[in-house]
Amino acid sequence: MRLTRTLRAVSGGVVAGALLFGTAPIASADEIRDRQWPLSANSFDAKQVWKESTGKGVTVAVIDDGVDGSHPDLSGSVLAGKDVVKGGPANQEKQVDHGTAMASLIAGHGHGPGRSDGVMGLAPGAKILPVKISMSEHGALGNSEGFESAVRYAVDHGATVVNVSINIPVLMDTEKEAIAYAVAHDVLVVAGTGNDGSSDLMSDLAKSPGVVAVGAVDKAGKIWDKSNYGPRVMLSAPGVHITSAGATEPYRQASGTSDSTAYVSATAALLRSKFPKLTAGQIANRLVKTAGLPADKQGAKLPDQHYGYGFIRPLRALTENIPAGSKNGPLKSPETQPSPGAGSGGATAPGAPAKGDEQATEKSDSGLGTGAIVGIAAGVLVVVAVIVILVVRQKKNGRNGPPPGGPGGYGGPGGPGFMPQQPGPYQQPGPYQQQPGAPAYPPAPPTQPPGQ
Template sequence: MVRDRPMAAFALVGAVLTTALTVPAPTPARAAPAICQNPSDPGEVNTETPWHQRWLAPQRVWPFSTGARVRVAVIDSGTDSSHPQMAGRVTTGFDALRGAPGGDVDCVSHGTAVASIIAAGRQEGVGFYGLAPDATIVPIRVSERNANEGADAGGDTVTGAVFARAIRQAVDDGADVINMSVTLYYPDPDVEQAVRYAVEQDVVLVAAAGNQHQDGARPDPVPYPAAFDGVIGVGAIDQNGARIRQSQIGPYVDIVAPGGAVVAATRLVGHSVWDGTSFATPMVSATAALIRSAEPNLSAKEVTSRLLATADPARGDASRGYGSGVVNPYRAVTERLTTGAPVAQPPLPDVPYDAAAAARAERWAVFGRLALWIGLALATLAVVVAALAVLLPRGRRTRWRPTRPAAPPAAGPEIDEPEEHFFRVPSSMPRG
């Protein structure tokens, strides 16, 4: 979750949700770099296919585009290039905190998780992988603190000047897409100028819409850079398609993507389950990379239009924090725009609530349970009656005394009986 910072301070969006994953990490964790004050532990390997991959089905789009030749800058806590699924996909990058190369170090796993959603490669026995596996990650390190840690947790975090420097560095390093899963709740002028510089250089900018939804108590704070012109603001949904509770609502939400309980990589090895708009944002960035790889001649503005025009209908409209709908990588790559302006699909209709029908359904459910128990009772009674019908007559015949079976006759030796011979005296024979 995002924590409020002073006017020009940022916080990483999203909090780690610990879960029990079954398969242990295959290799021992190496020591954290010296620059890490409070390094997070590596996760455990996830062997099942996460729900967000089943939802977006990236395999459908890979015959058309895998993100090859596209550079995606991830402005975050760094990206661990030693993770087995990220090896060979991450450049050295830039450490904006220290003004030197070295963005491929991550102390808290947040940036590694974001980058892995974009470009993690497939690995035997692992269910998780990225949406654009052939894209190149350019890590720009601006923080070494998780959003769910307090200000006294130690480690440097981003300021307006550092973040502006990171955006410019990403552009100068040749980024085609910039992913910003970081949020500022104040329109810093340095950051605004850096965003304008990136827009002028035809870079697609994607930013988290923030995790500070107020549940109607007061208006949500305006997140930057998502609210700047030329930036795609991303909200988060869960596996039921509903906006997650903390995902903010406002005109800065242009599109939504899976961001509730999604699986992503941790530093070193393994995976964890993550929540927040931080992790919905790279799904849109990955889709932008797929488009730019398939059609490199499209401008950043055209890529943005394609993303919004091909979004699937959501459970609500922009006024409820869903923007134009749910990102669809397959449609975004395979469908072509007409000359007309993009039109958002209407939201999915709400199922009307009928109190009388609900009451009838409840009564039928009660009757069904009652009928089941009565049926079981009658079946039991029938078995008892059948057993008694067999046993009672026999009991009367034996006068309820136990009976033993009769012994078979003893077998003895066979005795040959003498044969009797008879003959008749003929009548003509003289008698004597």
């Protein structure tokens, strides 16, 4: 049942993202750049963005149907990757367009004189790690185990941003563990909300704690009417009439949250390149704190169920003076704990014991037999009995004064004791509010030379 639902929903999500408005005929490559309206939009201003960062040094995993790494706008920017279901590389896709399109929006570099032709991604200096999952001929997810393996492969092979422009309506426990594994390794996972215009059909993947859920907006910054919505939407980005590269044809035009997801992943790559010491949550924090809203939404309670905290503004995210904030930022911690050993390829989560330490711990734990456990339990009972007798005697003798160490007992004034209890795990603050009228900060000096 689960696999059937997955097949239908993912087919709808992927195909809608690719073909909802059909494939627009495009006469020549030199017209492509003009059709990439997000790059010249006020909220993007790509030319200024690239003076701050191009995403160099960052690897973005694209979990999809594979990528055509030989496309002239992607050549040299796509790693071999892996088909996690059938084996082999994932950079030789020729049958399906979707993964190539997402890769081009993230790290396309154009071609021709001065790279003025073809598709330009928002993070042209980034590298794409394609991770191919099993897709049917209709673009649907064909193997329920593929996603888990894909996420773990991406994490273990150096991706710090994972783009998931597919729809998985129901996550199995192992897949939830894979997301938790990515979060534990400080990897930012970005997923689309889906293309049904519904609050009921937003997938488990997009709603998962630790995942940045992305809706789609048009040129005017208005939410696309087919963008799924709900309380877990975090951000929105351009996703209407988006021009991108293809595998079966050179270029295509489409609408969907797939495209908006790719633009958020690209912006995350820009930020991870410029601010390498920030955590994934702190990167999300910069995206949230600098997001914008259309005029009729100013002052709205955030996060909005359609826009989240607003549409991304990459230049502001790169240049505004935003305090780093807490490690998790606006991301909630996954409820499921990661399982480091399952398909992890040997990587270890930060702060987790190395494999040798785990083995040593297992051996130590297995050394206690049943008799030893019974003996320890008996000893504990004897100690408890002694304490009860002493307390009873103390009450009979009327000795009910202050305990040792002065008032408050151990830890009270002047006495030794335990440190005061520390606050528990980071709690999410209230919604990040927009700051209309906040002072504009001067752009930070670029960390990389222009054109890098």
